[in-house]
Amino acid sequence: MKLCKVIGFATSSIKYEGLSPYKLLVLKTIDNNGLPSGDAFLAVDTLGAGFSDVVAVTTGVTATNAVNNKDLPVDAAVIAILDHVSINKKEIHTKNKEE
Amino acid sequence: MKLCKVIGFATSSIKYEGLSPYKLLVLKTIDNNGLPSGDAFLAVDTLGAGFSDVVAVTTGVTATNAVNNKDLPVDAAVIAILDHVSINKKEIHTKNKEE
Amino acid sequence: MKLCKVIGFATSSIKYEGLSPYKLLVLKTIDNNGLPSGDAFLAVDTLGAGFSDVVAVTTGVTATNAVNNKDLPVDAAVIAILDHVSINKKEIHTKNKEE
Amino acid sequence: MKLCKVIGFATSSIKYEGLSPYKLLVLKTIDNNGLPSGDAFLAVDTLGAGFSDVVAVTTGVTATNAVNNKDLPVDAAVIAILDHVSINKKEIHTKNKEE
């Protein structure tokens, strides 16, 4: 799964019919320091992820499992909002409890 | 899903039989400023996306869900024409209403 | 789908049994000027694509749809031989009619 | 499969329901010298891989085979903890027996 930060949102009025219930998040993968890097992409979310949350994103057809609908045309979905991420025994992300 | 801009079109007279009903769009992903970047690729479209539209593109086998035909050999399909895209609370794309 | 040019061919005497009927094309994706770039890869073809043809290639499991056989271990297949490709309203590829 | 080193761990309290039994490993692919390189990503593990282990990671929908559950939204899973890896007849990784 990609290790990502939520950096924005997208809205659409003309879309594949079954997509209406889902929020479209804009995300980037994070680097060793927890900073967003690379190209932005879109994922659906059913867990209530918010701006600046660090999340695990499943990509490809397994995203349809995250929404429990194998017929939905989605290739990326948030499957976990992460509390802690460590790299080489150093914490690179700790979820802010007030958030 | 990839965050893309429609930058062109492709036509073909010799193709897999079931592809005839679909327009082939040429797309690129967009960067933080909403500009096309990277390699161009092709996707099918059923939503009527036009030149310079910013769209969400599903890739891989889930593209077959977008055309409601799991037997079609397509690996990329437009699933939403985007009205607004924000990155870090700054709007990087707003759909032109006259378009 | 990838936007590619046929740049060569590969042959094999020791291969997965069901592959015998298919020609193995060597391809590269094309850039904004229609020139091959990046790493070469292999795809199967059922449309009769020839050297220097510009084609649409579906990748991943949808390549098995192109050969109408979901049990074949192929991850790339030509699904269209392209006549015209435009980027930013400029024609970057026009199929030579004599070819 | 990706050739990877386990470089950390992630934890989550808000996640897709079925993920609870699985540990989330943070991994990077290794280079010719066996050193981690590129972007970190997440995988599930059922084999008990520990910090600094070199492992084979299957990606995409086949990760659901590794957990024997085709409905789980995971796209990366450890399928082997590697004892020896050689490149050009030089051993680039040998598992420490005391570990």
Added chain:
Amino acid sequence: MKLCKVIGFATSSIKYEGLSPYKLLVLKTIDNNGLPSGDAFLAVDTLGAGFSDVVAVTTGVTATNAVNNKDLPVDAAVIAILDHVSINKKEIHTKNKEE
């Protein structure tokens, strides 16, 4: 399919149960001159590919077709040992008959 050279091997005593019958090859894609480049990765093989062989590797779920077992968690498999590969009408690989 990826155009690859076999550059090494990996062994494992702790692995997903069904993997035991398969050899794990270490591979890299080859460039225009037939030389290995980029990151090394792993694939299963059922054709008897040996060190320095040039092979076609299918990636993703279609690798399970190569082993005729859709439940195996493999995402890369050799599907052909290549005899000849040409790029721009120049032979970049010819299999050594004595090998």
